[in-house]
Amino acid sequence: MSHSQINSSPNVETYRIQGLSCTNCAAKFENNVRKLPGVENAQVNFGASKVYVEGNTTIQDLEKAGSFENLKITNDRERKSEKTISFWKQKDNIRLYIAAFIIVISLIASYSLNEQSIIPTIGFGAAILIGGYSLFMKGLKNLIQFQFDMNTLMTIAVIGAALIGEWLEGAAVVILFAISEALERFSMDKARQSIQSLMDIAPNEALIRRDNIEQTIDVNDIQINDIMIVKPGQKIAMDGIVIKGSSSVNQSAITGESIPVARMTDDEVFAGTFNEDGLLEIRVTKKVEDTTISKIIHLVEEAQAERAPSQAFVDKFAKYYTPVIMLIALMVAIVPSAITGDWSTWIYQGLAILVVGCPCALVISTPVAIVTAIGNAAKNGVLIKGGVYLEETGSLQSIAFDKTGTLTEGVPHVTDIVSYQGEEGSNLSLIAAIENGSQHPLAAAIIRKANEDNITFKNVEMENFKSITGKGVQATIDNKDYYVGSPDFFKELQTSIDPTIVQQIEDMQLEGKTVIILGTHQDILSLYAIADKVRAASKHVVTKLNKLGMSTVMLTGDNQNTASAIGKQVGVTNVKSNLLPEDKLKYIKELTNNDQKTAMVGDGINDSPALAASTVGIAMGGAGTDTALETADIVLMSDDLNKLPYTMNLSRKTLRIIKENIIFSLGIKLAALLLVIPGWLTLWLAIFADIGATLIVTLNSLRLLRVKDDV
Template sequence: MRFSFPIRETLPSAESCSECQSLLRSALLGLPGVREVFLEGGAVHLEAAQNPGPRLSEAIQQVRAVHTHQTFQIEGLDCASCARAVEGAADRIPGVRLLELNPLAGRVELAYNPRQSALQAFQRSVERLGYTIRPASSGQRTPPAKPEVRSVALTGGLLALAWVISFTNPALAGWGYTAATLAGGWPLALRALRGIRAGHPFGIHTLVTAAALGAVLIGEAAEAAVVVLLFGVGELLEGWAAERARSGIRALAALTPKTALLLEEGRPREVPAEHLQRGDRVLILPGGRVPADGLVEEGYSALDESPITGESVPVSKGPGDPVYAGSINTESALTVWVERAGQETTLARVLHLVEEAQARKAPTERLVDRFSRYYTPLVMLGAVLVMLLPPLFGGGWQEWFYKGLALLLIGCPCALVISVPAAVSAGLAAGARRGLLVKGGAILETLGQLRTVAFDKTGTLTEGRPQMTDIIPLALPEDELLGRAAAVESGSNHPLGRAILRRAAEAGVRVPPSSGHKTLPGQGATALVEGEPHTVGSPRYAAELAALPPGLLAEVERLEAQGKTAVVVLREATPIGLLAFRDQPRLEAQEALRRLKALGVKSVMLTGDNPQTARAIAGELGLEARAGLLPQEKLHLITTLRKEGKVAMVGDGINDAPALAQADVGVAMGDGTEAALETADAALLTNRLTGVAELIQLSRATLGAIRANIALALGLKAAFLITTLTGATGLWMAILADTGATVLVTANALRLLGFSGKLE
């Protein structure tokens, strides 16, 4: 027998960790009676003699005993140099593997072996580097550190005092400059020493400390003091900019209210929102925020869902309509039945997925990282050569030593390394605010390079709620035909299946008992109805099962010529009737396609529907159509389109999973449904089809910011390299160029947080 369990409920880390998957497979195969284990479609599938449910937790504990995941928040981690020191600390500890590190968010995810005390060793290493580390789930936030502010203020005060004294007593002023250098340089020297001990000798703190110390030794204490002061001010500005970047996501987290009005025997009682459970009933007052995902039970109102789905106009809600945590009730009181609360809400899932996406490095970021690893040592080698070679050929020792110190400061790659992750993080946060979820920097980059967008028809270009227009029985009454078709489609998730069930319920027809339901992707569905095999399928599939009478074929042709979708109902291998449906195009479909055309992106419709219906929809919307496609034919067509350039596939995230996976980018439509969030590379949290064009615009804006940042970082480095070697600028200008560039690239990236989605 086969048994299946959702991976997220079994071992969540196994969704993306190959080591977890391997260990879980081995542990499950060790259970009595388990013959085969495989992971597919977000689930663990077992072939076993009996249900292993009671022993499942035993196998999971075996995995967690030797391999577990945990996410931490590291306070003070806000630059690329800091991140490398933490990476180095993880690399040297056996049993620890650093999975994801996001310096802008200050988050790190680890996989470690609990039996080796590896986690404690990593925490001690991070604390020795001068950072505070805590579990990210603890909900606490360490107050911002103040020593840096005091150090900068003291350095600035001593420097100003020494400058004033220099007009009357230059000798005493020299001691003042030295004191200012010590006040600002001592904390830097300590962090440099920690970095060296952690195996990270080429960090920015080491370079600045060496430059300041060298300047004092050659009698340039004033310049040394200016260097440490400017560096301190730059670090404060970097910290502020990083905090702004984090606030883009933190603002989303703050949308869920802390408390909720729980209804008990009709009376509201205030409780913590995180304590709500499925099945609870909550009261949402006008002006209040929804504390959990659920369904409206009583009342009518309009909800502002813009923070979650990006929908700018309040959405009308009534009994049976879904509501999302974080939405604002704008009119009347609502009673809501809780479906998902706490970390299971759509908003919580979006936050989790965005944080994961921010930690995944984009291709450009990986390229810049590799470049910077060689850049700093090479510049340091160049600085040493500048110090040593010219004096050997008659140059002034002090002059060239000074220039070498300036080169040390130019060698810091902070601005370059932070240029890409800052832009990607801001772009992902901006998208999440507009209901555009992108799973990582690589996907965000690819979206801007798209040449073609392929759309599924049903539920994507159309409303996805086809209405039954015709019932044509052949050998039995109309009611019986509808009832038997509804029996075959019982429990169906396909739009046509739901339309049949909806019509049967409205007509009040008897639906006979059925069993053995089976879905045939792109063809139809089968089941045993009162013990007899029945099929509801496309005319193409029905023709493979039975000889269709000429009269039936003529009816099919007539209906399809009207832009309708026809399906044939068969009992055994005999046609017993014909059903027809019509699905209306989305209101915003034409505008969405117009925006894509304006962006230079080609649109094409891929559908399993008949060519006549597809042509009718395509003609109305003005795009190319490929019809009558089976799932494998869609895959082949996407492969062909990819030869012409990058391709995105847009579908509902459920019935189009293979096609979404085959495309360069799979975009799932869906009103924030869990399936849409989990299936594709990107998801539109509302059914705004114009969101596809917005995704491309966001990507291009992000790529533009990345290119500008890299040009700015490298351009400033190159300019000051030349001016330093020619003697036009000195130490303080070199450090100003470095810290200034870091602040500028971060500020440029933060502009993306204001992304509006308007077509320029």
């Protein structure tokens, strides 16, 4: 059963895990939970540090299942009471401090006392037991059960070092391995902070008015249609609609946009956003678990649980790699020893191979990078729904854009007015009065223009209004018949049109504009050119993507002239016009069938089929759009195309960092193993190679926290 299946099952309880540090531990804990009585199935989400349990169990039983790692479990719904233990105060780290102190004292003693003194050896032995307590508990259990992982490798290496009298090096292995494990815990905690910060965004309580009584209540007890009162300087606790008041609301928590937006009556607001300067009364529209921020958190956590292709490769590789390393170590310890009789030297070399073969850096190379990148994206208003989409985006070859509402604003505007007779204002008043009674889609653009120019038209008395289907409308004003319609309509209405006017109409149409005419039986009074405005960011974004080597395509149902004009304006490399929704789907399928990795960018509603068929479906304006959140693989929460180059940049950097991590962690192992041939590999070198690789891989992955939305 997949993660999404178990999570959507009705009989599933979600618990938070504290102390989960490695993927191996996660797999072991998941296996232990599945064996608990009453548990039908279980799934651990390592990235989000959660476990989904189907069936009946208790927190005590779950903690027993995680006792090998001292895991602490809390119910997800009660996370407010969860106390986070500081990284520096964690038990394993305290043991590490004590063991390191004992080693330092023992080293001083070994130089101060004579060589026969047993005191330094006792000190090193104590450091091994204290610093390696967790390691031995896991490693010895694994040995008994014939399970071979990094804990097993290290346990054998340390016991072997003690048996051949290398107490100092055994203690060093324990300490440095403990530091490596601490680094892994620290990096995962750092990577998870993005989710934690999302969770802390929305308040836990809100001021609610019920039956004319105002009271502060827990968000879990707030019902749909409750009236929420939000004062200036407070965060909004629930999604809702403003019913009274107006204010500036900072929505950066949801959309990643730092500039506040104006919110007034009938506008939608989201939980976790910040009310800046006005008192708002809001009618709650969603329960706490259904708010936009809750959905984002849920989807981000699901995304971090999904294994990326590179992680699947690493996990599979590590499964076979560890037993192979153990076999090589055994062969190095036995074969040369049997030939030369020098058992001590070659057993030491075999132990060093066990240490250098520890796959810490390799195992952590991918999950830290994926979790960090997805968390960073969520903080910047981009929802990436899995490591697979993060990786696919990094290797995209082409991006197809839906035109309306994506490259353009999706709202037609009057761009040009040419008056031949009468004043522009009085003509605009006439056409707005006539179009006010029309149902034509372009009528709204005329009305909007009249309102913008403060033209009064609603008091114009009009008679005999008549719609002429597919052509235009007519009406009588002040005993004079006026007509509004297309150029073709006026060609029928008037026997001939002035060639100069015909030329102006054709020029406007070549620019991709729709022309509406106001006139009478005899005269043309005004021309009105209407077009869907190109978004301010479109040209900049498309240019940026073209420079990144992407092929950019605009898909539209518009005619060839309009499509070509807008395509030229925004700078796309290809334009496909006169497309029905099924044609868009067909075109995307053609591209993907030709092994061309293609993203589709749309609004997530009427573009759903094409979004689903593309390699990566990217929806814009996901805040408040459930369809976009569900349909797309990547959701740009704000209605801003500028998030696209940032997403591409983050994905490409993540791919590069994962490749660097894998190559480096395997390369350093290979280099260290080659030192066995001349017999130069020591336990010191082996552990420094291991901890060095882990440190570099961790820091390299955490560089993704610094990728900014400043494109």
